[in-house]
Every structure is written in C-alpha cells, then in structure tokens.
Amino acid sequence: MPEKARVVRPITLRDIAREAGVSINTASRALTGKPDVSDKTRRLVQAVADRLDYRPNQLARGLRQRKTATIGVVVADLANPFFAEVAEGIERTAAGEGYSIIVANTEENEERERRAVHTLVERQVDGILIAPTQSSDASIRYLLQRRIPVVLLARFFEHLQVPAVINDDREGARLAVRHLIQRGHRDILYLNGPPYNSSARLRLSGYQDALQEAGIPFRSSLVISTDARAAGGYAAIQQALAAGLPFTAVFCFSDYVSFGAIRALRQARLGIPKDVAVMGYDDIDLAGLVEPALSTVHIAKTRLGQVAARMLMGMMEPSGKQAERVGVTVLAPQLVIRESA
Amino acid sequence: MPEKARVVRPITLRDIAREAGVSINTASRALTGKPDVSDKTRRLVQAVADRLDYRPNQLARGLRQRKTATIGVVVADLANPFFAEVAEGIERTAAGEGYSIIVANTEENEERERRAVHTLVERQVDGILIAPTQSSDASIRYLLQRRIPVVLLARFFEHLQVPAVINDDREGARLAVRHLIQRGHRDILYLNGPPYNSSARLRLSGYQDALQEAGIPFRSSLVISTDARAAGGYAAIQQALAAGLPFTAVFCFSDYVSFGAIRALRQARLGIPKDVAVMGYDDIDLAGLVEPALSTVHIAKTRLGQVAARMLMGMMEPSGKQAERVGVTVLAPQLVIRESA
C-alpha cells in the first residue's frame, strides 16, 4: 500500500517565532531588517529562518501593506519582436528592483484589454504599463479615475494627459523618407499601419513633412493602410502593383511589413534596392541579418521598456509624482542604412 | 492652494454588504455564485456591486483559499521569438481559464533562475512552467520537494522524473539531416547549441542517426558548439572556413544560428543553396519571409505553450494528477522545405 503523501505545510512566521522562542512580531521585524531588534535575536531568528527555508507569503504581506511589488504589463502581441524586446527591458528593470510582472496580451482587442486591466486591478498591481489598443481609451480612463499609476508604451492619446514613453514617430518617418528622397526617389509608397494607431498617424505626418521639404506633392493614392503584419505588406504591394501605382521606393510601417513587401516585390521580379528601395521601421533583431539587410529606423526597444518601468516605479513610490506631473518621454529614433535602401 | 487629492478607498465586500443591507457573508456568497442565496438578494447584491464597480481583492481571496489562479513562467529569453511564441500560447490558454501569468527571464543564468523560482514561490503561484537553464537542476528539485506543480518547457532532465512538453529533437534533427543527405550532401556541418542543453544533445544524436542510416561516418570535427545565437552561427562558419573544413551543407541548432551562418557564407561569396545548403530549426515567423526562405524544422511553439499550460492546470486541480503520473508529452517536429536547402 502506497504511503499517503504528506503535504508539507509551508513554513510561516509563526513557525520561526516558536522555534526561535520569540514573538511573531519580533520574528517579522528581525527578518525585514527593522531597527529596534537586538543583534543577538536578529541573528537567532535569521538562523532559524534559513534553516527552515522560510519564504514570506507575499500575498499576506501585500494585503497588509497595500503594496505588492507587482507591475502589470499589457501589450498587443507578445510574439511580436517589438513588444517582446520592450517586455524584456521592463522585466529586467523591474526584477532589478524586486518587482515582478504580470503579463497580458490584448491582440489589439478592446474587450481583451478591458478584461486584462480589470484582472490586474483585482490583483492589486502597484502600477500598469500598457500599449493601448487605441480603438478606445476606456481602459486608460478607468485607470486614471482609480488613480492607478499608468505609463503608456509606444503609443499615446493626444486628448488624455497620461505619462508615456514613445518613439519620435514623426521624426523617424521624416528621416526615413528624407533618406529615400536623397537617393533620388520621388514616387514613394507608404504602407502605413491602422489609422487609429497614434504611431501610424504621426509617421504619416513625417512622411508628408519630408515630401514637403523636397517640394514633392503628396498623393494620398500612395498611402495604403495595412494591419502592420507581414501578410499586410505582402498584400499591399500586390495591390499596388495590380493598380499600376507608380513607385520606386516603399516606406513601411514596420520591419515586418517590409519583409512581406519585399517578398511580394521579389515575386514580381523586382530587384531590391535596384528597382525598388525599401525602408522599414523598428529595427528588430533580424533586420540586419537578412538579405538584403534591411535599412530601417531604429527604436531603442529595451530602453523604452526600461525607461517606462523606471518612470512607473517612480510614480508608485509613496512620495512619487502624480501622473499629471510626469509627462511624456520621447526617445529619438535613429536612421539605420543597410542594403535595402 | 491646491485641493488635496482625495484618495478613493477601494470598494470592499463590506461596502457592498452595507449598501445592500445584508451581511458580508451573504454578499460574498451572492457574488461568487454559491447556492443558498435567494434570487432576490442575489440580484440586489449584484446590482449594488455593479453600481459601485466592485473588484474583489484577489490577494485576500488567494490568502484565504490558498489558490491564486496564477502561473509562474520562467524562460531563458523573452526576446527570443521561440520563447515569445511559447509564452503567447501559455498566456492565451491561461487567460482563457482565468489564470494570470507572472513572467521571469533567466538569460540562461542559474542564479537568476534560482531567484525567479523563489520569488514565484513566495507569490504563491499555483504552478510553474519553466525552460530550465540546464547547468543545474537545483531549482527544479526545489520545486519538486515543495510539491509545487511544475512542467518543463522544451527541455528536460533524463535523471529527473518531471512532467515536460518537448519537441522530438532527435527525430527533428534526423529529418533535417536525412533531407540534406537525400539532396546528395555527405559533408554536413552541424552548428550545435551548448552541450548542457538537452535539445542540443538529442539533436546531435539525430544528426548521427541520419549519417549512420546513410552509411556516412561521423566526424566530430564537423560539429561545432555555439551559443545558439546569430553571432554564434556567424563566428562558427568563419571558423570552419578558416580551418578549411570540407562541407557542402550546414545544419543549425536554430533559425537564429542559421541567419548568422548564412550571413557569413554570403560574405565568403558562397551561394545558398547552390554552394552550401542551410537548414535551421524552430521555424520562427520570419523563416519563411527572408531570402532565401529558410528550410527548417517546424516546432509548434504556441501549441507547446498551450499543451504545457493545460497540463499544469490539470496538475493544479485539487484532484489533479501527481507529477509522477503526468509524464512527458512529445510534440512531433515537421520538416519544412523552402529554398535554403
């Protein structure tokens, strides 16, 4: 007959206290490094805790302290290298300060975002980092109203005063398109992201800025909205080619879109950059590894995550700044010229 | 003088109870869908809760129930598309069942893994999914000893009986190398991962299997260990070329390694697959988008995450299976022939 598995009850402060012959209170103070504990008892308690491998229950601690050392991270798509790198920057920074992160995916879905935010609130996270689906700002307003520290990632709302860490999208697009123009292109296709996305709007402005500087008239027919994925870039190029749109260069909303676009161009037997130049945006890891190496606009993704996390942790301190006083941090984009343009 | 910001105290069950004119207990039972509550009071309580936008404190609930509906996820590198996709599969599955995930990165560092596991234990996660750094099994043994449900991701320990969801690495490598042999290659370089990694060992076996089947003698000089990153693949090829190693094909531990290898081959003016055929492993998103499109071995990454999450959630149920009875799930790899080999 098999022995019944003995369920090991976790060691609590009470166990430590009993074993060390002190009160629970004293055990707590000793272990949390509070003053007003004699060195002798502190060492004793510490020794017992070590021996029993005591692990404080952070649930109980959080309940009591109204502070969980947890940050909620809400992104559109974890599998997207852009967000994955941002998340990595956040995780590293948070872990360094003793914070854990709860991660939720929205897939750009408003309802999933709503649920994710509620879940995080119920789990008493100390603050939230979120790349908002911008079809609605309800979740953000909800957090503001509940006075929960929040910092937006990579996107922002013009009409809402919320701290954010973003890339200078307008400038980045300007740099990219200016580069294409310098290489002699005048018919530049722009495969943009979805219009509700703040980056998409700003990059479109940057695209227009660069054209205007060069005295090239803007043609809305050369701007195609995509879903910002590779398939979108692929489809958009096919569509452009079929429609007989005249272009010698393509500026893409993201590196992913570029990869799709390049694939479609190749299938049409167009050489890159010989026949058509291509520029991406984001500078994901693989951009420099493919053939032709992708010319693109670099965003400091881990840095973005790191800065956002630091900003949030600052707001979460007892004496931390209020959201209204934090503002928006804008990261400078950087042009990366490789082979595709 | 600025008005002092009134901190809005969160709504608790007590507030609901008072407002609805019932006891806290009744409020709780009404909201958690327990029986023994009249429809009338249930509706009343529910209405009050909705009106006040009540959010149950999951810390308190978890403390009381000894169950947090939280899964700890420990991976080597979130920014690696492989783990990012696995994580996505986990998140989706978990969220669908009301679970949240706390994510930690180890960067293959044993010490970070140790800390991550302790943190998760202290936060009372109901179970842990982990891609173990395999330089040590201490963290895994710790979890087993504490009887915390754990499922390994993509890697496993021969000497430890721990549930795991893995890819059939040996078979995958066999398929890849067999394919190269069928294309007429006999001098096949293998850029392997680090030797402590279980996948690296198994894929090496698969490589040897395929050679043996074809009666090709194994030469250890054709196996180079890399750090499984693009830079590693790049360096390994340079080294192989410099050493004058004879090879007409390269099998790589991962797609990332392939990209690095391809870059180095190109710089040496070698055509792919004309002069050298290249096969990867993983089939990350971008493998099919680059030029030449990468031939590789497909791993169902989101599926791996999904299966692992389901397995873990099964073990976490009160009547759930014990770890010893769960076993290892092996996912079948799939050969994907594109252009590079």
Add this chain to the structure above:
DNA sequence: TTGTACGCGTTATCAA
C-alpha cells in the same frame, strides 16, 4: 436562507 465568528500570514500600533 441568512448572519456570526474565525482564520489565512503578514505588518503596524501601542503598551510593557
């Protein structure tokens, strides 16, 4: 069907 009392494990307050 409803309410009272207690405990989950911790920290904070206050008195000794």
Add this chain to the structure above:
DNA sequence: TTGATAACGCGTACAA
C-alpha cells in the same frame, strides 16, 4: 528591545 493585539479583505464553519 520586545510582545500582545488589531487590522488587511475575503471565504467557510457553524449557528440561527
């Protein structure tokens, strides 16, 4: 310097 006591917000016996 230490200890008793009361929370934190919720769920669960048990009694009404």
